[in-house]
Amino acid sequence: MADERAIQVEDLGVRFRRGRRGGRSIKDIFGGSRRRARPGEFWALRHVSFTVRHGEAIGVVGRNGQGKSTLLKLVAGVMLPDEGIAEVHGGVAPLIEITGGFAGDLTVRENVRLIAGLHGMSKAEVARRFDDIIAFAEIADFVETPYKHLSSGMKVRLAFAVVSQLDEPIVLVDEVLAVGDRAFKAKCYRRIDELLAEGRTLFFVSHNEKDLRRFCTRGLYLDKGALKLDAPIGEVLDAYNADYNS
Structure with a gap:
């Protein structure tokens, strides 16, 4: 059907x-x-x-x-x-070209609001999930830092943290697990397991x-x-x- x-x-x-x-x-x-x-x-x-x-x-x-x-x-x-x-x-929650769309001169805080908002998350929802996003990305000390000054690993962690918090029913993933250290990969694995347990569609x-x-x-x-x-x-x-x- x-x-x-x-x-x-x-x-x-x-x-x-x-x-x-x-x-x-x-x-x-x-x-x-x-x-x-x-x-x-x-x-x-x-x-x-x-x-x-x-x-x-x-x-x-x-x-x-x-x-x-x-x-x-x-x-x-x-x-x-x-x-x-x-x-x-x-x-769709797209984990493809994962750091695309982030603005280099904006801070981490501003970028979270921007990217989540572009994907349809309300301001109230962004505010409610903000601390969880930052904690997942492990960049609490860099919230007011311009995005362009983050390391490549920080950028990937932040992007995954934002997009994986979206409530979209379809998740698209393109090689995102090929980057990052072992601990971050394990965290990504657990998050994808959670999304699948919620009945999301994975491509x-x-x-x-x-x-x-x-x-x-x-x-x-x-x-x-x-x-x-x-x-x-x-x-x-x-x-x-x-x-x-x-």
């Missing part, structure tokens, strides 16, 4: 130009996919279709350059497809097989921009390993 769908992807395709995203002219937009491809263009994803139900935990598998992060951006709505649709039924891109097996029950295997396999996560990882580790 429609109300069971968290994410609906149908015949999705996105085209790039070598070296940069292929910008489209007005003629391209209204001419559709039948317009002749320009030199140097290629399809990063094409003819990709799948459905994610609310509460599912999906892991996206594939080598670098196979379209995993592109797919996540299309689902997040930060990139538009050239073909097909990517419909999301519910709000998770990672190269870490252990993380994929821990969090996900189903996998999508992308290869050369196509969806090669949609199956239980163990089966997907076995197929991926057989293709590239033999």
Whole structure:
């Protein structure tokens, strides 16, 4: 049923130009996919279709350059497809390009209010959750410090702390657990476990097989921009390993 769908992807395709995203002219937009491809263009994803139900935990598998992060951006709505649709039924908490959107000259306090507000959190809710966000990020001594003066690790911790506090039903994660020290990773793992226990939907891109097996029950295997396999996560990882580790 429609109300069971968290994410609906149908015949999705996105085209790039070598070296940069292929910008489209007005003629391209209204001419559709039948317009002749320009030199140097290629399809990063094409003819990709799948459905994610609310509460599912999906892991996206594939080598670098196979379209995993592109797919996540299309689902997040930060990139538009050239073909097909990517419909999301519910709000999204995007843990992708995790430090994007933060303003360097604003303080940590100001950035928390800004980023949380941009994601729809009310001022009262930001105030209520502020101390928890700062405690999670472990930067209580830097609340009035300009964001640009934080270390890279502090920036990642702050971004994860803010976005993981959002109440959106769908969580998109792109390699965020690949950064940070062991203690912070353990804290992130516990937070993701909490989100899954709350019935959130997880769409998770990672190269870490252990993380994929821990969090996900189903996998999508992308290869050369196509969806090669949609199956239980163990089966997907076995197929991926057989293709590239033999």
